[in-house]
Amino acid sequence: MITVREIEQALFDLAPKELAMSWDNVGQLLGDPELNVEKVLVSLDITEDVADEAIARGCQLIVAHHPVMNCKWLPVQSVRSDTPQGHLLLKLLRNGVSAICMHTNLDITEGGVNDALAEALELVDPGPLGDPEGLCRMGTLRQPMALPDFARFVCRALGANGVRCAGAGKLVSKVAVGGGACGDCEDAAIQAGCDTFVTADLTYHTFLEAKGKGINLIDAGHFPTEDPVCAKLISYLTEQFPELSVTKSASHREVIQYYVEGD
Numbered sequence: 145m146i147t148v149r150e151i152e153q154a155l156f157d158l159a160p161k162e163l164a165m166s167w168d169n170v171g172q173l174l175g176d177p178e179l180n181v182e183k184v185l186v187s188l189d190i191t192e193d194v195a196d197e198a199i200a201r202g203c204q205l206i207v208a209h210h211p212v213m214n215c216k217w218l219p220v221q222s223v224r225s226d227t228p229q230g231h232l233l234l235k236l237l238r239n240g241v242s243a244i245c246m247h248t249n250l251d252i253t254e255g256g257v258n259d260a261l262a263e264a265l266e267l268v269d270p271g272p273l274g275d276p277e278g279l280c281r282m283g284t285l286r287q288p289m290a291l292p293d294f295a296r297f298v299c300r301a302l303g304a305n306g307v308r309c310a311g312a313g314k315l316v317s318k319v320a321v322g323g324g325a326c327g328d329c330e331d332a333a334i335q336a337g338c339d340t341f342v343t344a345d346l347t348y349h350t351f352l353e354a355k356g357k358g359i360n361l362i363d364a365g366h367f368p369t370e371d372p373v374c375a376k377l378i379s380y381l382t383e384q385f386p387e388l389s390v391t392k393s394a395s396h397r398e399v400i401q402y403y404v405e406g407d
C-alpha cells in the first residue's frame with residue numbers, strides 16, 4: 145500500500161521544499177501521513193466543490209497547488225463549521241481526505257508550473273528568465289506573430305475564456321511567462337529582451353505603463369496560466385506509483401467569465 149507520507153516525499157523529490165518562499169505553506173497540510181491511498185484527485189485549488197468531488201469519488205487524498213490553509217492568505221485562527229474555510233477543512237477531516245499542497249516550490253522547480261506554461265504556449269528553447277526568485281521562463285515563438293493573433297492563440301492553448309492585453313506596438317517573438325501573479329517579474333522580462341510577457345493578476349497601472357516600457361503584456365488569468373501543471377502532476381504520480389489511480393478534478397475550472405460588448 146502507498147501512504148500519504150510516501151506520496152508527499154515523491155512530490156518533494158519533484159519540487160523540493162527548500163524552493164518554497166518563506167511565507168508559503170507546502171507539503172501535507174491535512175490528514176494522517178500513514179493513511180493508505182488508492183485514489184488521488186489533482187486540482188489547482190481545494191474548493192468546497194473539489195472536496196465534495198473527492199468524497200464522491202472515494203479519493204483518500206487531494207494534491208493541489210494553492211495551500212488550503214495558512215499561507216499569505218487564509219490564516220487559520222480557528223476551525224469552525226460556521227466559516228467557509230472551517231467548513232471546508234472540517235469536511236475534509238471528517239471524511240478522511242488528506243491534502244498535499246505544492247505551491248511556490250512547484251512554481252520554481254524544473255518541470256513545474258512555469259515549465260508547463262512555457263510548454264503549453266509552445267515556446268522554443270524555454271529557459272529561466274533570470275527573475276530574482278527563479279519563477280519565470282522565457283522562450284521564442286516558432287514564428288513571430290501580431291499581438292492579437294498571439295492573444296487568440298493563448299486563449300486556445302490555455303483554454304482561457306479571454307485575456308486582457310496592452311500592446312507596445314511590437315510583434316510577438318521572444319516571450320516571458322509566469323503562471324499566476326508574476327507581475328513583479330515584468331522588469332526582468334524587459335531586461336532579458338522579451339517583447340511580450342504572459343502572466344496573471346496584472347493591475348491597471350501596470351497595463352498603463354507597458355507601452356512606455358516597451359513590452360506587450362497579456363494577463364491570461366490565474367487559473368488558465370497555472371492549470372497546465374495538473375497534467376504534469378498526474379503523469380508524474382502515475383509514473384512513480386503505477387498502482388495509484390490519479391485523476392484531475394472535473395469540478396474545478398475557471399470561474400471568471402468575460403463578456404464583450406455585442407455578445
Ligand SMILES: [Zn+2]
Pocket residue numbers: 210323324325366370
Ligand atoms: Zn497561483
